[in-house]
Amino acid sequence: MMLTIEKRNAVLKTMMTLVKDNAPTILKANKIDMDSYNGEDLAMGDRLKVNDAKIEGMIESLRQLAVLEDPVGVERFSFKHDNGMQVYNRTASFGTVMIIYESRPDVTIEAGGIAFKSGNKILLKGGKESLHSNLAIVDLWHKALQENEVSTDWMEYLNYNRTETQAFLKNPTQRIDLIIPRGGERLIQFVKENAQCPVIVSGRGNNFVYVHKHADQQMALDIIVNAKTAKISACNAVDKVLIDADLPNKVTFEAELLKRLRASNVEILGDANFAKDNNVSVIPNDAIWHEEFLDYKIVIGNIANTLEAIEKINEYSGGHSATIVTTAEAAADNFMAAVDCAAVYHNASTRFTDGLEFGLGGELAIGTDKLHQRGPIGLQHLVTNKWYVHGEGQIR
Known part of the structure; x- marks a missing residue:
């Protein structure tokens, strides 16, 4: 009854x-x-x-x-x-x-x-x-x-x-x-x-941040570090970062990102290009792009453009959350429409994928x-x- x-x-x-x-x-x-x-x-x-x-x-x-x-x-x-x-x-x-x-x-x-x-x-x-x-x-x-x-x-x-x-x-x-x-x-x-x-x-994360070539780079640093380190046990934490190959001052940005992640004792792995350029361990194989870490661990890779970023996220993510950091509205609109995740973000941390933060008064689960x-x-x-x-x- x-x-x-x-x-x-x-x-x-x-x-x-x-x-x-x-x-x-x-x-x-x-x-x-x-x-x-x-x-x-x-x-x-x-x-x-x-x-x-x-x-x-x-x-x-x-x-x-x-x-x-x-x-x-x-x-x-x-x-x-x-x-x-x-x-x-x-x-x-x-x-x-x-x-x-x-x-x-x-x-x-x-x-x-x-x-x-x-x-x-x-x-x-x-x-x-x-x-x-x-x-x-x-x-x-x-x-x-x-x-x-x-x-x-x-x-x-x-x-x-x-x-x-x-x-x-x-x-x-x-x-x-x-x-x-x-x-x-x-x-x-x-x-x-x-x-x-x-x-x-419910609950599988493996979330991505894509740093577009027109990103506000300080914003991108803050978003990545927050999404990775604020709460590693959360399914809305970030595990993968894709950096546009045409990002201005890319070398400086990547060096600062590594510095800030290492300050939080994050283990950093890179794809072949990123690892070579930044002296970090290379990923053992592509299967790691599928993994949710729930740990102080991150994979960073270089990507040619927005289309390739979308394709990579759709192939490997858990269908939970993905973020684009960019000042280009058209690129953001394209990314958010094409990425196949439950929550897509423009210039914000994936850590907000949460019932309370979305105004629901809490959540039973996060459906993927x-x-x-x-x-x-x-x-x-x-x-x-x-x-x-x-x-x-x-x-x-």
Whole structure:
């Protein structure tokens, strides 16, 4: 049975208070997870860690969700048939949404909250590395539901290992209408291979910056360094840079770029031309252009022109985000129209591909397929639709 929007909002507001009041409990649980983590993967460690700032982010996401309009029942289309029937198309909840994610306890709040606000039952399957953090947060969800006389079945945590998860995906013991994997390529591929229902592919980055020959070079430096170093664990971080062969004072620009990247301890690889000109390690093979690093690592290459930059990005990127830095409006328009990514930028960092930054009040995921929704998936996107037809005995 569908919960009213008043009931859903009440649960979110209660959850906001519970997270604030129980922050020490969440931090204590997260310390157990952090102490157990081996630290081999910098990105995973960054995603796993919960601190005061992340707690504030959880609270803020719940606050914003609670005041957003109900995404369910929104009229998208209406039509009055010649025979008198009235036809409407309105948004509807999916039903049960399963979110499978790695290392990020904040997903238990943000993604779970978006899916709940849009009228869905939630199945959460977090990674073993964040188990204690996730269970502490799910316990708060259950308290928020109970305080508002709502069944705890609306938010269920599946404490399954990989084998159990695979078995559940292949033969679910309950109905699942949509699965959203949040994590690396291995997780996404695992879910796609085993799921028996629609899957929204989310999270793979491998983003590009193209420095056009008419770029503001100081702007280009600032954008590249920000996109690479601000948060390496984010899927909107940049991994590849293409520099136009006709860029004026190219040698000086490249030297300054290397200097600034090295100041942040970024490992720099180059294609044959860039490596030769700048005394950096050459890429082992072209396959590296496909890789998402999630690390202090970058590949820089030279490119002949905008057309070749577009072709390279479309061949190798993850379909997430790409930026052109240029003062030439026509080149920017051409680039943005032709590049096949969910978000395309002119003179801005790829780090903005984020639901909150795009005005969505947070995101469930960032879709990199073209169906169901591309880019940040906000509250208003986590819906399907239904047709409502009102008649008076009409037959065809």
